[in-house]
Amino acid sequence: MLNDVILGPAALALVSLEWFALGWLSGISFPEAPAPRALARTATSALRLLVGAFMVGLAQLVLAQTGIGFGSVPLVLLLAAAGALGLRVALGRRSAQACPARSKLEALELRESVGWLLLGLLLVSSLGRSFVVPEAGWDAFSHWGLRAQAFALAGTLVDARSEHEYYPPLVPLLEAWLFAHRGLISLDLAKTVWAVLGGAFAVCLGWHLRLSLRVGWLAPYLAIGIVLATPGLLEGFWTGQADLALTAYLSLATLAAWRWQQQPDRQWLVQAAVFGAAAALCKFEGLPRVALVCAALAIDGLLARNWRAYASPVLCLLFGAVAAWLIWTLFELSHGIVANGEHIGSLQPQALGVVVLALVAVFGGLRTGGGLLVAVAAWALSARMVVVPPLRALSLVVVAQALATLVAFLVSSTAPDVEVLTAATRLVEQFLPIALFVGAIGLARTGNL
Numbered sequence: 001m002l003n004d005v006i007l008g009p010a011a012l013a014l015v016s017l018e019w020f021a022l023g024w025l026s027g028i029s030f031p032e033a034p035a036p037r038a039l040a041r042t043a044t045s046a047l048r049l050l051v052g053a054f055m056v057g058l059a060q061l062v063l064a065q066t067g068i069g070f071g072s073v074p075l076v077l078l079l080a081a082a083g084a085l086g087l088r089v090a091l092g093r094r095s096a097q098a099c100p101a102r103s104k105l106e107a108l109e110l111r112e113s114v115g116w117l118l119l120g121l122l123l124v125s126s127l128g129r130s131f132v133v134p135e136a137g138w139d140a141f142s143h144w145g146l147r148a149q150a151f152a153l154a155g156t157l158v159d160a161r162s163e164h165e166y167y168p169p170l171v172p173l174l175e176a177w178l179f180a181h182r183g184l185i186s187l188d189l190a191k192t193v194w195a196v197l198g199g200a201f202a203v204c205l206g207w208h209l210r211l212s213l214r215v216g217w218l219a220p221y222l223a224i225g226i227v228l229a230t231p232g233l234l235e236g237f238w239t240g241q242a243d244l245a246l247t248a249y250l251s252l253a254t255l256a257a258w259r260w261q262q263q264p265d266r267q268w269l270v271q272a273a274v275f276g277a278a279a280a281l282c283k284f285e286g287l288p289r290v291a292l293v294c295a296a297l298a299i300d301g302l303l304a305r306n307w308r309a310y311a312s313p314v315l316c317l318l319f320g321a322v323a324a325w326l327i328w329t330l331f332e333l334s335h336g337i338v339a340n341g342e343h344i345g346s347l348q349p350q351a352l353g354v355v356v357l358a359l360v361a362v363f364g365g366l367r368t369g370g371g372l373l374v375a376v377a378a379w380a381l382s383a384r385m386v387v388v389p390p391l392r393a394l395s396l397v398v399v400a401q402a403l404a405t406l407v408a409f410l411v412s413s414t415a416p417d418v419e420v421l422t423a424a425t426r427l428v429e430q431f432l433p434i435a436l437f438v439g440a441i442g443l444a445r446t447g448n449l
Contacts, residue, residue: 008131008189011182016196018077022055023048026084027091028274031265033211036108039116043207046200047271050248051087053197054278055080056177057170058324061281064157065331070173071155073180091270115220119206122224123199130195130238135187137239143167145187145240148175152185157331166339168328170281171242191240198237201248202227205433208255212441218449226436229371231363231425233433242283243426249278250286251433253320254293257313258393264312272313273320280321281328284339285408289430290321292404296396304389345413355409358420368425371432378439385442394438401431 028051029044059080060070070076108116135145143162150160151172159165174197175190182189206223210216227234236244253275260268276293280286294314301310331337363369379386379395386395405427412419443449 012192015178019052020049022052022080022084026087031267046203049200055083057173060173069156109217112217119220119224126237127195130192135191137241140240144171148172149185152176152179166337167284168281171245194244195237198244213444222440226433230432231368232429246282247430249275250289260313269316273316276317277320277324280324287321287325292400293397296400300393300396347411351416354417358417362424375435375439378443381448382442382446385445398435
């Protein structure tokens with residue numbers, strides 16, 4: 001019992017420290033901005049944690065592809081460190097040093113301090129809950145946890161006989177990484193990884209809000225609202241499913257590409273590439289989701305009659321996502337893993353009415369539909385802001401993701417209404433934080449917030 005209380009958290013702390021160290025080695029950070037030093041450092045640490053986690057997962061995948069496997073922790077760390085140094089080179093000397101912790105020292109307002117403290121308490125309590133509450137997610141047992149267990153036992157990627165062997169492996173790889181440090185396989189322990197990564201995402205989201213708001217003290221409160229209002233996001237902090245990881249990496253890839261328009265800094269381009277690659281390795285729909293972001297940005301570039309200004313972030317997003325997808329696809333082809341197209345059937349336009357009714361049923365509750373209702377209301381109140389630059393690009397991303405999700409239901413091999421009932425909340429979760437982000441910024445810029 002004592003071992004469970006001490007060794008599990010100790011293994012998670014060690015893994016988190018490794019991820020942060022790799023992120024620090026990469027030199028990645030948010031571009032410099034006027035902010036209190038402690039706050040800027042916290043945001044940068046959260047960013048580096050997320051980058052370091054991806055570097056470890058990518059190193060595991062590469063070692064599995066070469067046949068060496070990832071049973072050796074030092075070898076994985078060595079390869080991940082080489083990748084992190086590669087990112088530092090890509091950033092360039094000046095950009096790699098442009099850490100926001102170097103920006104001018106400002107006093108943090110009391111009301112903003114309280115907001116960040118409340119966000120911290122929410123994230124710490126989520127971490128505590130992930131240790132106390134047993135794993136309850138169906139997919140965590142039937143797919144992600146089963147694969148993590150098989151990977152950890154074999155020290156490489158193997159056929160776990162799960163439901164979706166062809167799904168990209170980043171999520172079970174990171175859980176297997178925690179198992180390797182604990183020396184024990186436990187699905188109840190595996191899910192604690194997501195409280196750490198989800199917390200890092202929430203801090204990064206708060207920082208993006210602060211960069212975009214004229215009234216900076218609102219940022220932590222809005223970040224809390226987005227976390228609480230997104231169906232399944234907070235619950236994802238204490239279950240080992242892949243939607244939280246995809247939501248985090250896809251959202252940060254989108255925001256990095258968008259921020260390039262306001263602040264052309266190489267840091268944003270590298271973040272877009274890294275997080276786009278991570279999103280592609282999270283779930284089967286990761287690459288299509290990234291492609292939709294690229295398409296929306298390209299359309300916004302055409303509307304602005306300045307598509308060349310959008311070329312860099314679009315190309316970086318595509319490069320990262322496609323490169324990661326190719327690495328996984330090469331592994332699939334070389335190991336006889338075949339995608340079975342179980343979710344894809346013929347287009348059923350006649351099912352549109354049934355799908356709409358099912359969506360109303362799913363999002364009719366306060367918990368499932370409250371966040372969606374808030375996003376719609378915020379967009380309506382700030383309509384004149386969300387349809388013009390700079391928010392127009394993000395608005396197009398949200399519309400593209402929503403339409404694509406609707407089409408996914410209409411081409412489902414399962415009865416479309418059944419697919420809605422079982423998958424709608426997690427699929428909408430993947431882009432709802434950006435919808436809420438747009439609504440929050442829109443309300444602030446119209447004076448309604």
